[in-house]
Amino acid sequence: EFQTPHSFVYGANKNSFADKDSSYEQALNRFRKRFDNSSVVFRAWNILPEAEQGLSEDEKENIIKGDEYPPGVDGTPVVLEDTLRYYIRQDIRKGWREHAFNRFVSDLIPVNRTLMDVREPWCKNQTFSKDLPKVTVVICFYEEAWSTLIRTITSVLTRSPPELLEQIILVDDFSKMVHLQTKLDNYVNATPKVKLIRAEKRLGIIRARLLPLKYVTTPVIFYLDSHCECTKGWLEPLLQRIKEDPTAVVSPVIDNIHDTTFEYIAQDANDLRLGGFNWDLRFNWIGMPQDEYLKRTNQMAPLKTPTIAGGLFAIHKNFFKKIGYYDDGFEIWGAENLELSFKTWMCGGTLEIIPCSHVGHLFRKRIPYDEIKNSLKRNYARLATVWLDDYAKYYFERAGNQKIDFGNVSSRIDLRNRLNCKPFKWYLENIYPQLDLPDKYAASGQIYSASSPGICLDAHPASEQFHEAVQLLPCHFQGGNQFWTYSRNGEIRRDAFCLDYILNCITLFFCRNSASQVWLYSQKSQTIRHMVTEQCLNIAKFPEGIKLILTECTPSSSQKWIMEHFKFE
Ligand code: UD2
Numbered sequence: 001e002f003q004t005p006h007s008f009v010y011g012a013n014k015n016s017f018a019d020k021d022s023s024y025e026q027a028l029n030r031f032r033k034r035f036d037n038s039s040v041v042f043r044a045w046n047i048l049p050e051a052e053q054g055l056s057e058d059e060k061e062n063i064i065k066g067d068e069y070p071p072g073v074d075g076t077p078v079v080l081e082d083t084l085r086y087y088i089r090q091d092i093r094k095g096w097r098e099h100a101f102n103r104f105v106s107d108l109i110p111v112n113r114t115l116m117d118v119r120e121p122w123c124k125n126q127t128f129s130k131d132l133p134k135v136t137v138v139i140c141f142y143e144e145a146w147s148t149l150i151r152t153i154t155s156v157l158t159r160s161p162p163e164l165l166e167q168i169i170l171v172d173d174f175s176k177m178v179h180l181q182t183k184l185d186n187y188v189n190a191t192p193k194v195k196l197i198r199a200e201k202r203l204g205i206i207r208a209r210l211l212p213l214k215y216v217t218t219p220v221i222f223y224l225d226s227h228c229e230c231t232k233g234w235l236e237p238l239l240q241r242i243k244e245d246p247t248a249v250v251s252p253v254i255d256n257i258h259d260t261t262f263e264y265i266a267q268d269a270n271d272l273r274l275g276g277f278n279w280d281l282r283f284n285w286i287g288m289p290q291d292e293y294l295k296r297t298n299q300m301a302p303l304k305t306p307t308i309a310g311g312l313f314a315i316h317k318n319f320f321k322k323i324g325y326y327d328d329g330f331e332i333w334g335a336e337n338l339e340l341s342f343k344t345w346m347c348g349g350t351l352e353i354i355p356c357s358h359v360g361h362l363f364r365k366r367i368p369y370d371e372i373k374n375s376l377k378r379n380y381a382r383l384a385t386v387w388l389d390d391y392a393k394y395y396f397e398r399a400g401n402q403k404i405d406f407g408n409v410s411s412r413i414d415l416r417n418r419l420n421c422k423p424f425k426w427y428l429e430n431i432y433p434q435l436d437l438p439d440k441y442a443a444s445g446q447i448y449s450a451s452s453p454g455i456c457l458d459a460h461p462a463s464e465q466f467h468e469a470v471q472l473l474p475c476h477f478q479g480g481n482q483f484w485t486y487s488r489n490g491e492i493r494r495d496a497f498c499l500d501y502i503l504n505c506i507t508l509f510f511c512r513n514s515a516s517q518v519w520l521y522s523q524k525s526q527t528i529r530h531m532v533t534e535q536c537l538n539i540a541k542f543p544e545g546i547k548l549i550l551t552e553c554t555p556s557s558s559q560k561w562i563m564e565h566f567k568f569e
């Protein structure tokens, strides 16, 4: 009777848990729902009082107390009825604006909620060494909501064996929000084991993580984002693995805390996601290679992964020091996760996901820091220059070969030489053989109209609802969403996603070896013909603007396209 509404924000989206269940039917179902919201059932949560003004924190707490089962207490979704009063809708909107998640709903859920035990049965009988190393948990935050922050801390305190948890160090990256000032000081003073350090200026996530290192007295550090929930038994398997091998950098299985409903959505234990990346140097989730999967005999065994998402991992303090922590020239957000991943593998460690350790993370669809636009390119350029050897050209090509000032990286190159790290070629061949090199494609770059050369195929999401619809936008010559590859078997690809024609919509869907994803480009007629329908990609004019459609193939100039760097024999 109770249906979860997550399908419509959760489909084949290249940045999220996208292809969580790799089965095509399931993904297609989610996709259908996106086009027909009426199949999404909203359950009214009938707890809001007839108040005339906005709810204060205390009022919200009273509502929770007054209800026998507080909303979301067991990890099931909290869905608000859609006839809320104006001031509540305002409050909800404000929460989304400030945090890019539904803070209003988070505030209704107890900070010490119980969650289901998401572990597989075989995890519950695992035994651990008597003398596991102790851990310091470091949580950096910037303008975090109160309830998500406190729920993160509470989940660590209540679900870690006390003898293993030395302390939690909170690092405030110069937040301005009122609830993160005195109120937080008071909370910290009243909470054993929790320490708070405040940055004196905005450091960004990377330098903020380095700030508390001098206070870490334990062998192991665990980094955690400020909107997470640790589940039962999360810590021991991580520490066990580092005890066995101090050069192992280990990540829990990262489950999803839904941004709208705060439902705890565990990963499918039979299809756990590993970490990969694309040539834009963004992290993405990938499936386990089939042969690896078949080789597995022990379901509890660590899974080797090419990269980690970066926000939740345990590392031995000495190994972290040895590999030179992070590049402290990285600003605000991004790139440090791949730096750590590449370094770990190339400089003598292993990177693993531990199937018996589950921690939830609230994945957002938008990065709520305006500042990252400038810093991100700088971070990626540093990363590519130091670690990618000749392969850096693929990143720079994808980024439109823009000249940017990324500062001095000589000390990072010295570090790499001093540690005698392996070449990036070794990493690609041995750790991430699944990754395709753009060179092997028949074309790569922009796909633009031959009759109006300023118009490009663009994968930028048309709206929050229709993530995957492909648009026609002015060419910007910066790679990004206008960078496509054309494979020799006719796929027009963006990494693991392919141009597809589903439910009368030209869209991106994960590549699935289907005829519906085969597009035949003729250099002579300059047409792009869809193999199944035998129709051609066409620019159509509508009152609201131009759109990409499929129509009968004609010699019309609106059907003529140019693929950059086309080199099909
Ligand atoms: C992912 C990682 C995140 C980090 C990031 C790339 C996961 C689940 N998350 O993005 O940890 O590796 O990729 O850098 O693997 N913060 C600051 N100062 C800032 C900005 C952010 O302290 O200037 C905090 C923020 O409050 C949060 C953490 O850093 O606790 C990570 O930021 P995020 O949650 O916005 O990043 P996320 O999860 O999208």
Ligand code: MN
Binding pocket: 225, 226, 227, 311, 361, 362
């Ligand atoms: Mn995060």
